[in-house]
Amino acid sequence: MEFRHVPVMLDECIDGLDIKPDGIYVDCTLGGGGHSFHIASRLGKNGRLIAFDKDEEAISAAKTRLDSYNDKVVYIHDDFKNAAGRLDELGVGEIDGVLIDLGVSSYQLDNGERGFSYNADAPLDMRMDRGQYLSAYNVVNEYGEDRLADIIWRYGEDKLARKISRNIAEYRSKQEIKTTGQLASIIEESYPAKLRWKFGNPCKRTFQAIRIEVNGELKDLDKAVNELALRLKVGGRICIITFHSLEDRIIKRAFVELNKECVCPPHQPICTCNKRKEVEIITKKPTVATEGELRENSRSASAKLRIAERV
DSSP, rough: OOOOOOOOOOOOHHHTTTTOOEEEESSSOOSSSSSHHHHTOOOOTOOEEEEEEEEEEHHHHEEEEEGGGGGGEEEEEEEGGGEEEEEEEEOOOOOOOEEEOOOHHHHHHHHHGOOOOSSOOOBSSSSSSSSSSSOOOHHHHOOOHHHHHHHHHHHOOOTTHHHHHHHHHHHTTSSOOOOOHHHHHHHHHHHTTTTTTTTSTTTHHHHHHHHHHHHHHSSOOOOOOOHHHTTEEEEEEEEEESSSSHHHHHHHHHHHHHOOOOOOTTTOOOOOOOOOOOESSSOSSSSSSOOHHHOOGGGGGOEEEEEEEEE
């Protein structure tokens, strides 16, 4: 299957990065290379793009797509949360821009064998990095009922988390849950018939929660954003696209903290924290997809873009 992914809010991201031809840019989530292609195409002979992805298939596909610009690109098979250390290894100090697209690629969703989607019956997997041990199979079959309920509630915000977890535990006590189809059926049956399809597919929240757990998507996200923002040159931009409220709250909070000039208690007459304002928030409200993009790419519907500039 071809690695295909339509980059979300492409023009807004490229404009937001304010790309300098000789700058150093980091694409933290390479995916199909859609955003990276347009970043690299704007770089001059001294410009450089450092692209991260946990998925080796993504990197392989992106190398083909960016073939004309591969002399400007460094590909790194790693979680972008390790970016600070990897940039140190490359001898890269300050950078001019960072892009983080936190969405799952269309290829990962549409490729049944990857096990991300509830629309196709496939082995339970959901690993972005297929070299890691933990998969959706392990989470669904090996986690305790209480732990599973906590994950579904915390990462999926599903009010029926406890019931879904209990039904999973009952099912697996008789046989293993090996496929997305089995899991989807259990989730669907956990909902009262009159509510089952009221807000779209009832599996969406639980599948999201398990995917986040498998890939550690929210773990240390705020720390990584802070490290990358502080690595920017003055005037450098960081652009982050989120796709659900949990991610967006983390990014919003991280930007607010970086924007603060003082974190001393309000009643304290003299500042002793030595905190300085690190960024200016460019998007006071997050940018969302245009109606035109929504018609072309329905997966952009939940996307929010936040941009900050180093000061």
